[in-house]
Amino acid sequence: MNDAVVADRHPSTITTGLDRLHSLAGQRFIIGDVAPEIDGGRYPIKREVGDRLEVFADLICDGHAQVAGALLYREQTDEVWREVPLRFHDNDRWTASFPLERNTRYHYTVAAWVDEFESWHRDVTKKVNAGQDVTVDMTEGAGLVEIARERAQGEDRASFDRLVAEVAAAAGSPRMQEFLFSEEIGRLMRRYGTRIGYTQHPTVLEVVVDRVAARYAAWYEMFWRSQGTDASRGATIDDCIARLPYIRGMGFDVVYLVPWHPIGRTNRKGRNNTLIAGPGDPGSPYAIGADEGGHTAVNPEWGTLDDFKRFVAAVGQYGMELAMDFAIQCSPDHPWIKEHRDWFKWRPDGSIRYAENPPKRYEDIVNVEFYEPHGGQPIEALWLELRDAVLFWCALGVRIYRVDNPHTKPLPFWEWMIREVQDQYPDAVFLAEAFTRPKLMKALAKLGYTQSYSYFTWRNTKAELTAYLEELTQGPANEYMRANFFANTPDILPTILQQGGRPAFLQRVVLAATLSSVYGIYNGYELCENEAVPGKEEYWNSEKYQYKVWDWDRTGNIREWITRLNEIRKENPALHEYDNLKFYNAWDDNILLYGKMARNANNFILIAVNLDPHSPHDAHLELPLWELGLPDHATVWMEELMAGYRFTWTGKHQHVWIDNQHPAFIWRVTPA
């Protein structure tokens, strides 16, 4: 374990008077409540390139002297700290900010001190104003300048030399005060003057600065096997390339594919997750590994590694990016099982332990063991192999990883692996597929995941959505967790989509795409596919276990709706941001009213959604004119962006009627 991590942070372990005296005496300031800071600095916060990081801290010192402080920051590999002066905020709280210009990790912390010269200057000014004699004070001030002079070099030293001479020449005359109070001396003294009681916040804090796509992107998930036109075989890479114009045409940024590795044959699952595969059944792509290879191989049915390189290039040519599914489990045929017996758990009867969550069994997969038996040492070779598998795909141009079931793998593995990869590829994005307990979901985000799945899929009512979004975007989790709102996944066909028909699909994609700045759908969503295993949230005839072809022009599809939605997202910077969400009053529980204001652009988007897929609803609402700095009786232009028309509203009390067949208004609001 890291020694620094287990160290006591309070001084009780130092036992003798003088040692303790010197250990404490340097901490003249209490630097408190530094923000942002997660768990005392144990975990980094997250931001994106182009942001400014605003830092706050309480600077607490004894006495009445003039406090000063600095925000210190550097890129993680820099030796030297850069310094930004802290400015007083209120009630002993100070603040400063710095620009996050590069996709890397920055370190930051805070320092505080007493500005000896400024304290002198302030006190002497008060005495002068009170008509007190300050002759001796002037001599003291000159002494402080003299001390500072010794620290200066070059041009500054020359200025000091000149000024010191001038002060000396003026000694005893009123001109001495004029010199000592001059702006030039003030400037030099801020830089070279004595910093009394210099104290640095004991923790170096870290911010992961991701690229903007970590916060703002639209994802399209698909099964590579069902992108073709022949239901008797899997699609090829060329079939998938042919699909790219369709996906880009809807405005998506990320194409995310389920695992494309060879699939195991032993205990292969059949259609609808049956225990025995039929002769032509392709098996679950999550049962990774066969004679053809494992985590660094391409399924030969799909294509070759060269084909794959063409695919990556094609995705890029369409202005999109590929996301890979990183699933650690192995099929019983994975090459690692023969090559690395110690990475797996063997039972007393000589059999391998299959994955299980008793009484459930997963006979087509086995899990690797990250530690030696009975909680022993980490199995280094496995950790390295898994990291290197990710680096293998990084080298081929894949920079986005959706990670399957991360909550069943050791947390320190993720902290280590993500950092290892991002040290080489700071643009690597990791999305945690963990629909698990809330604190475990947050833990994965804290220790490094760029994005997280969330409970959005199961938040349907106004109360649920409001409470959950406020927790995500306004609470402490906002500092480290970005929720990627998937409206459906291959494993989740939520009840509202099963029962709500097309209006539900229209509604939920608007919520996903506007409540969060990063969202996704899984193919078929645009076709309103909603046939479920009865009583479950699983798809009937899931592509997970069988070949399938889709009619992408199927009647009732909502491609145009999604296309327009993605256009609106692109055109409006307010929707590129994550934590600028605010809810407003609409006096009907079926109508959700919320808005987003761009931080650095003149762009305010207001959205009203009818949450009931079964019928129209109407509501009085409070138009948030105050967000535009307008009075309650002002007139504004309302531009409805989905249908494309304009009108004006005057006054903050308005009324809206929303058809469930067109369940959302997205208004751009501007002063009339």
Added chain:
Amino acid sequence: MNDAVVADRHPSTITTGLDRLHSLAGQRFIIGDVAPEIDGGRYPIKREVGDRLEVFADLICDGHAQVAGALLYREQTDEVWREVPLRFHDNDRWTASFPLERNTRYHYTVAAWVDEFESWHRDVTKKVNAGQDVTVDMTEGAGLVEIARERAQGEDRASFDRLVAEVAAAAGSPRMQEFLFSEEIGRLMRRYGTRIGYTQHPTVLEVVVDRVAARYAAWYEMFWRSQGTDASRGATIDDCIARLPYIRGMGFDVVYLVPWHPIGRTNRKGRNNTLIAGPGDPGSPYAIGADEGGHTAVNPEWGTLDDFKRFVAAVGQYGMELAMDFAIQCSPDHPWIKEHRDWFKWRPDGSIRYAENPPKRYEDIVNVEFYEPHGGQPIEALWLELRDAVLFWCALGVRIYRVDNPHTKPLPFWEWMIREVQDQYPDAVFLAEAFTRPKLMKALAKLGYTQSYSYFTWRNTKAELTAYLEELTQGPANEYMRANFFANTPDILPTILQQGGRPAFLQRVVLAATLSSVYGIYNGYELCENEAVPGKEEYWNSEKYQYKVWDWDRTGNIREWITRLNEIRKENPALHEYDNLKFYNAWDDNILLYGKMARNANNFILIAVNLDPHSPHDAHLELPLWELGLPDHATVWMEELMAGYRFTWTGKHQHVWIDNQHPAFIWRVTPA
């Protein structure tokens, strides 16, 4: 600076893959949100002897295995941790508690692990219930027992040996399961079974366990010089001893005296803080030090060191305790100035720098310098001398120190000095006289002050009192700050007492004595003395600068009221507690209604105070029957303790009329 304190807590400083792997791999759990914990463990929390400390923590681990954990604790000088099993609370949160039996510092922290045997037991039970074959599982379970056996010794080893033999003999038969599921094996395996992923919270936390008097005491402050009967000279120690029956008679626990050291003659202040003392003026006792001695001397006018020892003994014989005023500033005649020139600041003209807060000057005192000039090293000899001055009085039996103006001395000095003294005298209590900025006041408490003065003196309205008391007793400050509610001090005669007359004095002492569990008054309060310097909160003819005699039987005095109040405090354990305060509804802004329920006794006190000293008020109120577990229509006995009568109330809606001449009801409420 302490190395541990400056260490990075996140792993970014470890740069290579394998080092980082091993540094992280041991942290299998995220142990989060440990409570109570102040600023990541940097400062200790506070409790009193006899409490139990309840600790909570989130234990976050991957997967589905059976989590277990322990609260670890020890007295600060112990080598060995004691372990209390954590029990599940909710939502990944766990809790346990331990008794605080001694007046010392305890350390505590939390550990978590996966219980390998219990995980096995739980999973196999599920398989058995599902009718699955568990033959191989039984062999695995026997293997876990075998591993644990090796760790046991003595009797436990013998039990293991017997059980392992029984299990082996039963191999393959249903009896094997019976043995492995037995309570005896369970008990042994909880102790010796493998703890997978054992992770300890990286911070060792500390709780200062003070004696009960730190939380519960009534203080009486007095000027030793004015306890006699001759206004032309200061009182003697025997005069003060003669006053003890009066003070104890009112029910006070602590007699607190302003500094009793020799007083400087140079620039001695005259009556009412005038710059020039008259011939017989005794000077401020806060201008400490003269030819007769400094911080370890007794003012010869008051008595000798032997007299002082008699005084300490006499205070003890009356069941009370002496509190000393520790004021670090020196008169210009203090012996240290000659002996230790480097402890003071000298000006370029050779003069000493007097205390000042420009444009205000304090010509009768000089401050010591804790650091070498221009922010240099700490002046060890001074730090030690000041500590040793306190230890000098500790050795003479003084254990309570009210510290004058601590906020103008370096914060690390206090952290060091208080810990040094409490290492030898854990019963030493330090009260910070700091009516300063809120965060500085809290900082002094965090770094070691046992008690703090507070803003109570200036909180008069219902809204002010409610908000401030909730901040003190229900917010985070409750973990480390105990507010000692002084109703007046020699420096503060608040406006409400100046203008409100006797009713204000009656009211404010009830508030002080019942809102907080520790409170004080300064002599003259019981006489309703309220002559102020016009336009200020200062006493006219303050004892600080002149001899004075008091008529302790003066007309209009409220000695009986205070006596009864202190009796009520003693008789009712609910009033011995600090953070059990709750406010209740009374529908009039002049009526404050609040209550305290004893944690470990059957005692509920309800208090109604008329906050307006000028007229009677009445209010509907909500009688908090629910605190006694009673329904809204219940009947209770109301025993009014100030006047001593009983009645019943039925139902929670009641009405009260409170005369400003008798401005408080203190009811003991019991089910009828």
